[in-house]
Amino acid sequence: MREHGGNLDLAQQRFGGRAEDWIDLSTGINRLPYPVGEVSARAWSALPSRAEIEALHRAGQQAYRTSAPVVAMGGAQAAIQLLPQLAVPGRARILAPTYNEYAGVLSAAGWDVQEAAELDALAGADLAIVVNPNNPDGRRHAPKDLLALLRRVGRLVIDESFADADPQLSLAPDADRPGLLVLRSFGKFYGLAGLRLGFAIGDAADIDRLAAMSGPWPVSGAAIEIGCRALRDKAWAEATSARLARDCRRLDAMAHSQGWRLIGGTPLFRLYETPDAQTAQERLARAHIWSRVFAQQPTWLRLGLPGREAEWTRLAEALAR
Secondary structure, three states: OOOOOOOHHHHHHHHOOOHHHOEEOOOOOOOOOOOOOOOOHHHHHOOOOHHHHHHHHHHHHHHOOOOOOEEEEOOHHHHHHHHHHHOOOOEEEEEOOOOOHHHHHHHHOOOEEEEEOOHHHHOOOOEEEEEOOOOOOOOOOOHHHHHHHHOOOOEEEEEOOOOOOOHHHOOHHHOOOOOEEEEEEOOOOOOOHHHOOEEEEEOHHHHHHHHHHHOOOOOOHHHHHHHHHHHOOHHHHHHHHHHHHHHHHHHHHHHHHOOOEEEEEEOOEEEEEOOOHHHHHHHHHOOOEEOEEEOOEEEEEEEEOOOOHHHHHHHHHHHHO
């Protein structure tokens, strides 16, 4: 398995404790999730109907402010797994460093994968991939610059898994343009990663192919019911975006007090430069707080945002030791 956050099993093996003892800040998942409420018995017992799946698609279009075709999938990762099959293998260029599944999935499917450091270097690719905002450094690109790139590549995939709190960044409203495919994650912003729900948004030809490859029941009844409810709850989304902005400033101040420098981030995680990230991770782990380090960048430490006030207190105490 490639390097990811969320590897709490490793933390427990090294530092003990039960899963419930840990605050997992190694991911960018909202730790104050959407209040699910009751889920109907039908959602668990019946196969999802076509009408229910289409209702979820409409909820996604409403939340992402688009009229482009949408297909729900088992998380954005499910779309990434199918991406190589949208065209015959060719030259893929990925704006890097970024989420490492793209390079691995495309290489395994026979694509010639190259990494690029700047947006212009993606030009000429049969398939270009940009994560916006980027994981792990939060790098952002204006929609106009991405649309200009679209004319210079065969297909442009924009991964907007961390864009919910930055809607002005989204290309979802323009996703019906041929050659443009936008991926959205539901579980991160709504804090329900275990639900395994995401969306691909694009022109009709690409979405029809992804839907055909996903099969007749691409997501569960529970994902449909909860997803519809959450995506339509504009008030919760706006309040959560405001809270996350405040919490980012709070976490940055705590990191600054340690002498850590902010490299970047999104409203769901922050990336800091530290003297020694491994030492910082172990220091937090002794308090059963898990963070993310990067093998190729030994000074980088990524932290998600704590949720309840008790989690903030534990983090402050661990940093004060």
